[in-house]
Amino acid sequence: MGALSIRNVRKSYHGNEILKGIDLEIDKGEFLILVGPSGCGKSTLLSMIAGLDSVTSGEIRIGDQVVNDLSPKDRDIAMVFQSYALYPNMTVRENISFGLQIRKVPAAEQARIVERVANTLQIGHLLDRKPSQLSGGQRQRVAMGRAISREPSLFLFDEPLSNLDAKLRVEMRTEIKLLHQRMGTSIVYVTHDQIEAMTLGDKIAVMKAGEVQQFGTPQEIYDNPANLFVAGFMGSPSMNFIPAKVEAVGSGYGVKLESGQRTHVFPVPGGDGKLKAWEGREVLFGIRPEQITHKSESRLGLPQFQTAEMPIRLTEPTGPDTMVLVPINGKDVVCRVHPAHAGQPGESMELMFDLSKSVFFDPASEQRIA
Amino acid sequence: MADMSVAHTAGASKFGRFIIYGLLALVCLYYLMPLFVMLSTSLKSLDEIRAGNLLSLPGEFRTDAWVKAWDSACTGVQCEGLKGFFWNSVSFVVPAVVISTMIGAFNGYALTMYRFRGSDLVFGMLMIGCFIPFQVVLLPMAQTLGALGIANSTVGLVFVHVVYGAAFTTLFFRNYYVTIPDELVKAAKIDGAGFLRIFFSIILPLSVPIIVVSVIWQFTQVWNDFLFGVVFSSGDRQPITVALNNLVNTSTGVKEYNVDMAAAIIAALPTLLVYIVAGKYFVRGLTAGAVKG
Amino acid sequence: MNATVLSSTTAPAARPARRCRWCDTLDAWLPKLVVAPTFVCSLVFVYGYILWTAVLSLTPSRLLPNYEFAGLAQYEALFDNERWWQALSNLAVFGGGFIVICLAVGLLLAVLLDQKIRAEGFIRSIYLYPMALSFIVTGTAWKWILNPEFGIEKLVHDWGFTNFTFDWLIDPEWSIYTVIVAAVWQSSGFVMALFLAGLRGIDDSIIKAAQVDGASMPTIYRRIIIPSLRPVFFSSFMILAHIAVKSFDLVMALTNGGPGFSSDLPATFMYSFAFTRNQIGLGAASAMMMLMIVVAVVVPFMYSEMRRSRHG
Numbered sequence: 022m023g024a025l026s027i028r029n030v031r032k033s034y035h036g037n038e039i040l041k042g043i044d045l046e047i048d049k050g051e052f053l054i055l056v057g058p059s060g061c062g063k064s065t066l067l068s069m070i071a072g073l074d075s076v077t078s079g080e081i082r083i084g085d086q087v088v089n090d091l092s093p094k095d096r097d098i099a100m101v102f103q104s105y106a107l108y109p110n111m112t113v114r115e116n117i118s119f120g121l122q123i124r125k126v127p128a129a130e131q132a133r134i135v136e137r138v139a140n141t142l143q144i145g146h147l148l149d150r151k152p153s154q155l156s157g158g159q160r161q162r163v164a165m166g167r168a169i170s171r172e173p174s175l176f177l178f179d180e181p182l183s184n185l186d187a188k189l190r191v192e193m194r195t196e197i198k199l200l201h202q203r204m205g206t207s208i209v210y211v212t213h214d215q216i217e218a219m220t221l222g223d224k225i226a227v228m229k230a231g232e233v234q235q236f237g238t239p240q241e242i243y244d245n246p247a248n249l250f251v252a253g254f255m256g257s258p259s260m261n262f263i264p265a266k267v268e269a270v271g272s273g274y275g276v277k278l279e280s281g282q283r284t285h286v287f288p289v290p291g292g293d294g295k296l297k298a299w300e301g302r303e304v305l306f307g308i309r310p311e312q313i314t315h316k317s318e319s320r321l322g323l324p325q326f327q328t329a330e331m332p333i334r335l336t337e338p339t340g341p342d343t344m345v346l347v348p349i350n351g352k353d354v355v356c357r358v359h360p361a362h363a364g365q366p367g368e369s370m371e372l373m374f375d376l377s378k379s380v381f382f383d384p385a386s387e388q389r390i391a
Numbered sequence: 392m393a394d395m396s397v398a399h400t401a402g403a404s405k406f407g408r409f410i411i412y413g414l415l416a417l418v419c420l421y422y423l424m425p426l427f428v429m430l431s432t433s434l435k436s437l438d439e440i441r442a443g444n445l446l447s448l449p450g451e452f453r454t455d456a457w458v459k460a461w462d463s464a465c466t467g468v469q470c471e472g473l474k475g476f477f478w479n480s481v482s483f484v485v486p487a488v489v490i491s492t493m494i495g496a497f498n499g500y501a502l503t504m505y506r507f508r509g510s511d512l513v514f515g516m517l518m519i520g521c522f523i524p525f526q527v528v529l530l531p532m533a534q535t536l537g538a539l540g541i542a543n544s545t546v547g548l549v550f551v552h553v554v555y556g557a558a559f560t561t562l563f564f565r566n567y568y569v570t571i572p573d574e575l576v577k578a579a580k581i582d583g584a585g586f587l588r589i590f591f592s593i594i595l596p597l598s599v600p601i602i603v604v605s606v607i608w609q610f611t612q613v614w615n616d617f618l619f620g621v622v623f624s625s626g627d628r629q630p631i632t633v634a635l636n637n638l639v640n641t642s643t644g645v646k647e648y649n650v651d652m653a654a655a656i657i658a659a660l661p662t663l664l665v666y667i668v669a670g671k672y673f674v675r676g677l678t679a680g681a682v683k684g
Numbered sequence: 685m686n687a688t689v690l691s692s693t694t695a696p697a698a699r700p701a702r703r704c705r706w707c708d709t710l711d712a713w714l715p716k717l718v719v720a721p722t723f724v725c726s727l728v729f730v731y732g733y734i735l736w737t738a739v740l741s742l743t744p745s746r747l748l749p750n751y752e753f754a755g756l757a758q759y760e761a762l763f764d765n766e767r768w769w770q771a772l773s774n775l776a777v778f779g780g781g782f783i784v785i786c787l788a789v790g791l792l793l794a795v796l797l798d799q800k801i802r803a804e805g806f807i808r809s810i811y812l813y814p815m816a817l818s819f820i821v822t823g824t825a826w827k828w829i830l831n832p833e834f835g836i837e838k839l840v841h842d843w844g845f846t847n848f849t850f851d852w853l854i855d856p857e858w859s860i861y862t863v864i865v866a867a868v869w870q871s872s873g874f875v876m877a878l879f880l881a882g883l884r885g886i887d888d889s890i891i892k893a894a895q896v897d898g899a900s901m902p903t904i905y906r907r908i909i910i911p912s913l914r915p916v917f918f919s920s921f922m923i924l925a926h927i928a929v930k931s932f933d934l935v936m937a938l939t940n941g942g943p944g945f946s947s948d949l950p951a952t953f954m955y956s957f958a959f960t961r962n963q964i965g966l967g968a969a970s971a972m973m974m975l976m977i978v979v980a981v982v983v984p985f986m987y988s989e990m991r992r993s994r995h996g
Contacts, residue, residue, distance in 0.1 A: 073577050092708055094583035106578035110596035119592070120582035167578075411796055418793060419810050425825040425869065426813075432828065444839040445829060497718045505715035513723050520730040524930050524978055526954045526971040528729065530964060531736040534749065554729050557722050585707075586714040615818030617933040622959060632820045636937055639824050648828060655824040659817050666816035670809050673816065674877055 024049040024207035030079030054222035061228040099168035100177040107152040114148040178210040249387035281332040295391035305382040312375040315362035325377035433653035456649035466637040476634035487552035495560020503568040517558040567601040740968035747962040758969035779928040790875025811873035823937025826866035856946035882916035
């Protein structure tokens, strides 16, 4: 029995189809991330799971119950909003126990639950304050406290970290993850930040324009993107897409790369199967910046590594790495090298390409070929 | 606003400031003059009035005119002063203000937090209704009130003021509630609260400023109204504004200007006091309602 | 309510109790139910009544409603009526003067008050208190002030200018102007408040940029600030026009339409014919005309406002 099951759910609003057939399932205790650019429909989907928005067609099940027609309060869910939505006129204690009051939980029980929640989130010293007297991070915790006080079977988070500054965001991210480990409740979490998606989720659904582009674990999505959009969306800095011709080389096939008046043909390990059909044609060669580094002696000779010398257009030191921009096939390609080995703009340097994880896309359909 | 005065040199600005303050003070006098004139005239005897002029101060402060205005001045056929009419006004103003404010609050809440099909249409209708000259509803309303048997009564006046005041109060509350994030209502729905509970537990406590604005605005409008009063009531059921007008325009005998002025001030006192005590809310009401169109 | 476990490693706790089905449906209908009475009232008592008055204006009703169809006879009678024409021309004079002077005074006062004045709040509240008064009180006060015998004329005489006359109140040519004087006193503070709010909404940095560009203060006012107050001009205009058309109380208290009908306005005309002269049909026609005048002013404004908001 899955914790949440979304089957062919569609949503139309005033004739516009916002969600075009969503299929997702998670097991109990899993952390599902809905990630995508703004306008992709992720918040709408979350609203529909919560019961704040109606379902045009399709089925949503929480636990094993179809909840399409249930109002939010009957769905055994709790939600944390982007703006926290704490009741301004109530103290933190009253905020947390508001839902309990409505369900006519006895006062003693309410007090116990509030105390438990306060301990879990370390907000005990804030219980008698009003939201206006709290900092952003504290409000976030209170919002989460309100959600966990009801011990629902599903937590919903709507971009809860967007309003925090960068440092606080990282802290709270960790807290949310710890909370999940501790409580084990299933979570559906909406964000536009792919780093949050990667770090927090057990499963990620990448969405665009009302459709799920890919659904899988973070590592799957990172290593095996289904199409150009997913490949470019996940990972920062994002994947390089180099338009390149497929050529036969050695016993297999490879891609032709031109840089700085030199031409290289890199054989792709294991690519002979799928790339064969594309011989002579142009594909989009996807390779992540961390797969292009400085030359490392220990890797020379291994089949998936290819070296080439390329001219440097720009360098961007980030501290732990230096991003080096080289032109390949007319595009600026980002490479991640160790600062000690980085060259200077105008010079050339030797770069090592790890082709074991490279991916290839059809330029027209943007789907993955290999 | 930009620190305009700093743009000038020190010397020029002093002179400029002097002019500005001078103008402002002059204008203050212009605004205060009628009030002063009313007050001082009301404290003079008729002889003093004839002998002196508008700005001369009363020799002795005589309160006869005030007593007469309150107790025994003639307002048409009766000569009972304004006291009865003062309480008439109170008797319909208070219920009208309370009821129209409550209605406005519920309407504003329902229209902003529960967008249903037609909510914008309803709001638009109400707004347009604010703009009509009331002359176009006087005749039918007079007929209706007569038919319902409440033609010359407190209930009738309360009814009329509530019906035509609800649009304004709804506008105030609606413009206020749109600034409240609707995630608050969503969170409450998930917590299990229903329509009424959300209103009383969450929205209403947040509404105190706008309730004050609405009450003050409505009080001023309804107390100061003349048109509905003169059309929908007569005789001893009239509001104080109508009685004042009758008092001043009675052409029998000698014109007692001091009594007229005292009566005017009595009629103006409640709204003036409200303004002095809570004027900034009044201003908020003006700009909130008006600027939105 | 469910069990007291922290983590849900045990079987899912009991669902929260479900309310009755129809409670939920009722709750869903509540917003509409709440708004319904006001909606119905608006429909009936505003729009329905307008229709009713329109119908009355097409009947020959006199003392009592008489629902025969008389076509546009009442409108013809209306426009044959000299007093109506006087009222209309008075409205034009009064409306024009009132609006222009209020806008000018309001703008001037707002600009002055915007100059970082000490006691600004106090001064502002003095300018605004007339709005708290009934028009009847205002009319009564100004009636006294403009009294031909004991008012301004006597005051100025006492100051030494014995040839000064001020009998506008009883002069048929000038009586309408007294209404302007009193109305401006009452309403210009309000216009000032609107302009002040508008001035306060102007972005500082635009002014500073202009100063850096070398513009003098009067130029900045003329070329930048006042043009950016356009929306305030429009809303003030609309509200003032609205007040002008509805003006009834003030005229009744100040001049009672007199002397004769020289300071009559459509509102007093309507009241007079509908309620004191037993000419319901004619009164209804004049009320409909008043409505059309208001519509003619308000509709273009709303239209331009909507277009502007659509273009951001």
